Amino acid sequence: MNDPEQGRSAGVTRIGSSRLTEVKVENAVGMVLAHDLTQILPGEFKGRLFRKGHVVTEEDLPRLKDIGKENLYIIDLADTDLHEDDAALRMARALSGSHVACGEPGEGKVTLKSTVHGLVSISREAVDAINRLGDIALATVVDRRVVRPGDALAATRAIPLIVPAGKVEEVERIAQSFRDAWGDAPVSVRPFRRMKAGLLTTGSEVYSGRIRDRFGPAVSAKLAEFGSEVAEQRFAPDDRHTIVNEIHYLRKQGYDMILVTGGMSVDPDDRTPAAIAEAGADIVSYGTPMLPGSMLLFGYLQGVPIFGLPGCVMHDPYTSFDVLLSRVLAGDTIVREDIVEMGYGGLHR
Ligand SMILES: Nc1nc2c(c(=O)[nH]1)N[C@H]1C(S)=C(S)[C@@H](COP(=O)(O)OP(=O)(O)OC[C@H]3O[C@@H](n4cnc5c(N)ncnc54)[C@H](O)[C@@H]3O)O[C@H]1N2
């Protein structure tokens, strides 16, 4: 129904029950523009040259010709149709959940932005169902990306200038059934909680003072990046009994999470995984299918998240620790399947 050639006669194009009446640019002075008009100057500018609602003046005529406009159109919109800007705005409103701000329409597009620092939740199922409808487009970032205030999360757009209202109503239905099932809209952001971590650094070479600790500064900086902090750092040699006692000490301090560094790999004197288990943690996984960060351990000690952090966390800017830390700070409980799913797309080095 949106073939613009269909139903065209003597300067009038019919799209469904709506009509577009052609007006030659030379005769358009005083006319109200029915949609935003775009200019593209490669390498210089791309955007709105004239805004919907603008009243055409004599001086506009050469600029309209410069962007290829020989004709302008008056829209008679049928009740069953929506203007591109209204379609994009209604879809954006339906899709916006917690901590998401909906922008103003421009050139038939509305952008959804985060209002907080947190983890975005985007339902791929809902996005695919919406894009299957045709005539409308929804483009998003990937689920579980860390976002900051002002970051774009998604954009809605009508493809033709005039869209059947039924398409937008279908988007609203999809969004509403998602809300009914999950308690939030298909695009939402969970702000990061501010957590206090207890840090235990193992390694006899560090404990004895042979080498300077590099884990403490790296882990503190990482937590600060997310708005959390290392509240206390302790040190232990590669002795399982001492490591277990230090983990119990940190647990008693009531920290929101416990981080243990070093001794995570293959040698018999890498004691940390066994010590974390002996301390009483339920191990969700020792080994994470992501690189860097494959030797990471994650579990819960009396409900408190506990990480065994491998050496790469000291020097690689993005590891499996970033992925799991962001989820813990967003309030997720990590299960084995979450770890399993990290392998696909998880090769970063
Ligand atoms: N044969 C294999 N070798 C390695 C494997 C493997 O599977 N087979 N895994 C590799 C991966 S992945 C990682 S990551 C590293 C590191 O593992 P660890 O977490 O066990 O680290 P450590 O052995 O304790 O130390 C490695 C290295 O880092 C220095 N270190 C440790 N802690 C500190 C600290 N707090 N400050 C400064 N430097 C520290 C330590 O002295 C060593 O030089 O293993 C791979 N190898």
Ligand code: MOO
């Ligand atoms: O675990 Mo290593 O932690 O992949 O570089």
